[in-house]
Amino acid sequence: MLDGEPRVITTGAAVLAEALDDQAVPRLGVDWRPPLPGTSAALAKVLADPRRERANEVAVGRLLSARPALVGVRPAREVLDLPPRTFFHAGPPIDWERASGPMRGALIGAALFEGLAGDAEEAERLLLSGSVRLDSCHHHRTVGPMAGVVSPSMWMFEVVDGEHGSTAYCSLNEGLGKVLRYGAYGPEVVERLRWMGDVLGPVLAGALAVSGPIDLRSLIAQALQMGDELHNRNRAATSLLVREIAPAIVDASPEHAASVLRFINGNDHFFLNAGMAAGKVSADAARDVPGSSLVVAMARNGTDFGVQVSGLGDRWFTGPAGVPDGLYLGAYGPDDANPDIGDSTITETSGLGGFAMAAAPAIVRFVGGDVSDAIAATRSMYEITLAEHPAYQIPGLGFRGTPTGIDVALVARTGQLPIVNTGIAGRVAGTGQVGAGLVSPPAEAFTSALAALADT
Amino acid sequence: MEVRAGLYHDSVSLMRISQALGGRPGVTVAVVAMATELNLGLARDVHFEIPPAGPTDLLIAIRAESGAALQDAAEELDRQFAALARGGGRGGPAAESAPRTTRSAARAFDATVALVSVPGEYAFAEAMDAIDAGLSVMIFSDNVPVEQEVLLKDRAKERGVLVMGPDCGTAVVGGAGLGFANVLRPGPVGVVAASGTGAQHVTCLLDHAGVGVSHVLGVGGRDLSSAVGGRSTLVALAALDADPATELIVLVSKPPAPEVAEIVDRAVEGLSTPVVTALLGPGRDHLTSAAERAVSALGVPVPQWPCWTVPQPVGSELSGLYSGGTLCAEARIIAGTGTFTDFGDDEYTQGRAHPMIDPSMRLEALARASGVVLLDVVLGHGAEPDPSFRLAPAVRAARDRGTAVVVALVGTDSDPQGLLRQAEALVVAGASVFTSNAAAAGHAASLIGSGAL
Known part of the structure; x- marks a missing residue:
């Protein structure tokens, strides 16, 4: 001493x-600096909880030790609790009334895709009537990017955590531009979804049966060292996935191999959805540790930004979703942007995305234009996380592990909110993607979770 | 509308350029993008006629209200491309920024102890971080709720570390002075103190006697209350007992709660290192007698405590203007009369610094005082860099209007302010200066002409 x-x-x-x-x-x-206003009493209670230190150690230990592997691609209706006339969506639960433009657009598109309506007006009436049940993806071991709408006929990546044995799902990525997840529902969108169900899904399923499981933990670790942060940049990860799976695609389905490979190659973000399922299965491993202040989900439905905390079960703590600060495609501008949407913040929840910006110098202009800004962004996230990831490393920081495991108490103490990289959806249903950038979550999502934790 | 074949920039850079151009006056639409199907479609959507182009070509489509605005946009485009080519920006990795919590600092720095002095409402989190990281912590902050103090001390015991404080003004650990700390010679005495200025006074007197300290461990004013139960005192005693450099332990405190006194007595009996226990209060020890007992226990002769007296007028009333709480209480007891003010008390420190850092309030009181004024000056790291600079003129002014001034000067000559330099300045200004607070208080009382004598 x-x-x-x-x-x-x-x-x-x-x-x-x-x-x-x-x-x-x-x-x-x-x-x-003083903590976020109004949090000091809750902070004192949470920090005094004798379970906290050990609980956080256990929870973040599970998050870090998860070994996600891509094991299959299967129809949602076979693997999820998703009966006909039920859709899942991104973020905390929401109904049609409060749903934003892109969320409504994606729900309309899913109704058209499922044959529940003949046109958009009919789909809208159907959804307004409440005869389609909506639920949050996160309640069903599932995540979905942007609107994140999952309907029974969609095909899903199936990811298993080899360490803890649980499973998580994410839909297949449609590409950029006018796509369902950004709220577009035109004929080309539905047609692409059909091709994905008829060809892409079955071909990938056949290929994975040939190749065996693909180790996503090691693939993500490699992609980070090749300049991806695995949220707004998935170019390296997609390339690595293609290398892993291309021979098996050719073996399994020679007649479709060219079209499937061309589709995957045409979309730098193809890996994102597999990576999200990996994040989901890892974060789920950390759930339900009593006393733990670890964030196990951050998700947005286009209206609300919500978080879930390990020690607080399945409760959501929400605040209004912010409009991302970003760069816009074509002639679009901030007035066209919808508030923040999607489950892809599961990447930040698991130590990637905005938290790994320092690994992705190619896209640093999203954070203000400069490599030093990206490094500062990652460094600032060490202040609110419980651990450094043992496998996900950043070469430019001396192979330091990415900041992993957000602690609501540290968020309240530092006032430092998680840095989230994101795509930007058009505000009007049917528009599609308008840009990409950074968004700041609402502080009240974290402070209300902290207050609830103080009451446990 | 322009297509530049074979020119590549990443989409993010190009979106930035589009945005910069679109924001210029007179420009209605600007699309600068690689000519992928997606981007060509977007340009067609805003009614541009697109010449043949492919994904490896750069598409530039600008619409403006006038030729001049278009020309201006084209020039801006060239500037933006030139900036891209230069690589732009400040470059280089960002400098390591300071940690935002004690937790984060403990991860980045191989520390032995943490010093927490944030407002009391927030001290718990920072102190808990230190304990969780296996560090002893000194909590300088006051106004920490007692339940939090107990929790911190219980957690510290589990982790085998020491909590000094809350409201701990001074400590010396391994030679480093934390908080308000005098520069003391190293030596055999380990001090455990529930009072900051009390510990400073005892150790400075030891220093005058040529006796040095191993460690000075403050435990906080409430540690020996029944609520806290001496939790840190027990840990500090055990730590000093285990410390090979400590030959004598001096425990300085107000009398503890009876049940706590029993626990502490039992702990003291179990130590292999001799302990001098000095309990402060009427009819008990004062700080000077505590120092004298410690010096004697080491077999060192007790010296004459240095003092420099000048003739003072006799007054009819005594005002004690103190910055140290324990020094103030002791002087009040010894003088047995007069009005005493502790400017370090919470009611005077709301929204301002401690009087050992900012003496303004006390100087104002001195300017109004008459009769006999007794005050303390505490030197050391963290305290005012040159207290006599403002105090000496105030003393002279007081003397000029017939007021007697007696100073208890707590410090060593190795302190940054220099004990002898401060004493000289104050004596020249007309103050009588004592290094023993008890002696100063006795002298001040003797100057009250009527009554006491």
Whole structure:
């Protein structure tokens, strides 16, 4: 306790820190600032919880030790609790009334795709009538990018955690532009979904049967070292996936191999959905540890931004979804943007995306234009996370593990909100993607979770 | 409308350029993008006629209200491309930024102790971080709820670390002075103190006697209350007992709650290192007698405590203007009369610094005082860099209007302010200066002409 040369951490008054400097005592100063307003009582209670330290250790340990592998591609109706006339969607639960343009557009598209309506007007009436049941993907071991609408006939990536044995699902990525997940529902959208159900899904399923499971943990680790952050940049990961699976696609379905490979190659984000299922299965492993303040889901439905916390079961804590600050496609601008939407924040939840910006210098302009900004973004996330990922490493930071495992208590203490990279959907149903950028979650989602944790 | 064949930029850079151009006056639409099917479609949607182009070509489509605006946009485009080619930006990895929590600092820095001085409402989180990281922590902050103090001390015991404080003004750990700390010679005495200025006073007197310290461990003013039960005192005693450099332990405190006194007595009996227990209060020890007992216990002769007196007028009333709480209480007991104010008390420190850092309030009181004024000056790291600079003129002014001034000067000559330099300045200004607070209080009382004598 009293041995050794003193080395001091100073938190607070500068005059006391300077007094140590005058004595030439080695020290590190903390850039302390007051916590988010109104959180100090809840913070004191949560930090005093004798379960907290161990609970967080257990929860984040499970998140870090998950070994996600892509094992199959299967129709949603076969693997999910998804009877006819039921759709899942991204983010916390929402009904048609409160749904934003792109969410409505995607639901309309899914109704058309499932043959529940002959045209958009009929689909809208159907959805307004409430005869299609809606539920959050996250309630069903599933995640979906952007609107994240999953209907029974869609095909899903099936990812298994080899460490803890659980399974998670995510739909197949449709590509960019006018696509269902961005709220587009035109004939080309539905037609592409049909091709994905008739050809892409079955071909990938056959290929995975030939290739065997694909280790996503190691694939993600490699992609990070090749300049992806696995949310807004998936170019390396998609390339690696193609390398892994292309021979098996040719073996399994020579007649469709060219069209399937061409489709995957034409979409840098093809891997995103597999990566999201990997994030989901890893974060789910950390759920339900009593006393843990670890965030196990961040998700947006285009209206609300919600979080779930390990020690608080399946409860959602929400705030209004913000409009991303980003760069726009073509002639689109901020006025065309919908508030933040999608389950793809599961990447940030599991230590990737905005948290791994320093790994992705190719897209640093999303964070203000500069490699140093990307490094600062990642560094700032170490302040609100419980651990550094042992496999997901950033070469430019000396192979330091990515900041992983958001702690609501640390968010409240530092006022540092998670940095989220995201695509931007058009505000009007049917528009599609208008841009990509960064978004800041609402602080109240984290502070209300903290308050609830203080009451457990 | 223009197509530049074979020119590639990443889509993000191009979106930025589109945005910059679109925001210029007179420009209605600007699309600068690689000519992929998607982007060609987007350009057609806003009614551009697209010449043949493929995904490896750069598409530039700008519509403006006038030829001049279009020309201006074209020039801006060239500037943007030139900036891209230069690589732009400040470049280089971002400098490591300071940690935002004690937790994060403990991960980045191989520390032995943390010093927490944030407002009391927030101190718990930072102190808990230190304990969780296996570090002893000194909590300088006051106004920390007692339940939090107990929790911190229980968690610290589990982790085998020490909590000094809350409201701990001074500590010396391994030679490093934390908080308000005097520069003391190293030596055999380990001090456990529930009072900051009390510990400073005892250790400075030891220093005058040529006796040095191993460690000075503050435990916080409430540690020996029945609510806290001496949790840190027990840990500190055990730590000093285990410390090979400590030959004598001095425990300085107000009398503890009876049940706590029993626990502490039992712990003291179990130590292999001799302990001098000095309990402060009427009819008990004062800080000077505590120092004298410690010096004697080491077999060192008790010296004359240095003092420098000048003739003072006699007054009819005594005002004690103190910055140290324990020093103030002790002086009140010894003088047995007068009005005493502790400017370090919470009611005077709301929204301002401690009087050992900012003496303004006390100087104002001195300017109004008459009769005999007794005050303390505490030196050391963290305290005012040169207290006599403002105090000496105030002393001279007081003397000029017939007020007596007696100073208890707590410090060593190795302190940054220099004990002798401060004493000289104050004496020249007309103050009588004592290094023993008890002696100063006794002298001040003797100057009250009527009554006491």
